Ligand code: SF4
């Protein structure tokens with residue numbers, strides 16, 4: 001696997017360039033799911049809408065509220081972006097991997113959790129009760145999803161016997177996709193992924209109706225945009241990881257002969273999960289605070305623990 | 321059975337099927353600033369004051385509309401004319417507070433105050449939303465043309 005500065009540029013560039021089209025697509029998909037066309041005015045079928053958004057965000061006045069913790073307030077959005085970008089740097093896309101890390105999976109989990117802490121920080125530093133509640137709910141969400149997610153991943157790690165993404169894909173190329181061995185872990189991971197990126201139905205840190213916007217109530221302009229950049233990069237990264245863990249990553253017909261095809265397979269698989277997050281957003285209402293916690297702790301956590309035993313049994317019985 | 325249903329997320333999947341299907345249905349919205357809906361005949365837009373066929377004011381400043389108005393939107397100013405009758409100096413309708421309930425129209429014994437089908441009347445300053453006699457009479461001209469065509 002190539003690992004050099006160029007790959008790093010490619011990965012980071014892809015993450016940054018992909019965000020505006022994804023926001024556009026999201027609005028289109030959401031619109032059509034609600035029988036309206038979505039953005040239509042700027043450019044052909046609203047294609048220039050991301051540009052218009054960018055112009056608006058850049059020229060908006062950047063305000064730091066009185067009494068806010070200035071340093072943390074300014075740092076929080078960059079934590080969100082950098083956490084997500086750091087996670088992206090170790091994820092292989094086909095044969096392109098910026099930083100080949102043996103414990104890549106662990107690193108990704110840690111880094112994408114950092115972007116949730118950015119939300120907590122933002123809520124805390126804003127000196128606003130609504131933002132604070134949003135941050136608190138982000139913290140509660142971390143408490144809720146991190147454990148089941150860890151156990152879901154642990155099952156896969158037991159199965160593959162490695163934390164290295166490349167090894168995992170190699171394993172799946174030999175034995176078949178992980179989803180056939182561990183469908184439960186797949187579903188759990190999907191749930192937790194949606195919670196991790198803080199999208200509906202698990203968008204508790206936000207909430208126009210109850211929190212006046214949530215943790216980012218006090219943010220404006222580019223700082224506000226940074227949170228969204230972080231969120232969308234996280235979506236891409238986690239979608240790439242689901243397809244790595246469960247759908248064989250870049251494996252597919254002719255992927256071994258033509259590595260470029262592998263990149264395309266991988267991006268397509270990830271694209272499906274990105275679409276899935278839009279789809280979920282259009283379908284389900286937000287979970288209530290206590291509902292979220294009780295689902296995570298009473299259902300997901302026991303299921304995921306039992307699932308780890310199942311995975312261990314699989315490994316023991318089939319000598320995988 | 322119940323447990324199985326819950327474990328397989330059947331309800332959630334049903335909902336997701338609905339949204340996915342809707343995605344391929346044609347859109348139903350109006351592109352508002354470019355396409356406009358024609359208001360129905362009894363739509364209550366902003367007010368207008370009608371004139372008599374001979375060009376004189378229909379309103380005789382009886383104040384019934386102002387009395388009836390639940391939010392005190394209508395106000396009038398009048399003087400005494402030569403023959404002792406009331407002469408309307410100004411007639412104001414404050415659209416910022418109006419409910420568009422149409423009670424003023426119901427109350428008017430002379431069919432002087434009416435409601436047009438105009439619904440686009442946003443302004444950059446609030447005082448432009450207070451309609452005076454001249455504005456209302458101009459709107460009345462519009463209304464009477466509309467009335468001739470539609471009734
Ligand atoms: S429509 Fe109703 S609120 Fe408006 S002026 Fe007439 S009576 Fe008053």
Ligand code: SF4
Nearest residue numbers: 379380382383385428
């Ligand atoms: S009720 Fe009719 S006639 Fe009387 S003041 Fe109002 S608009 Fe004029």
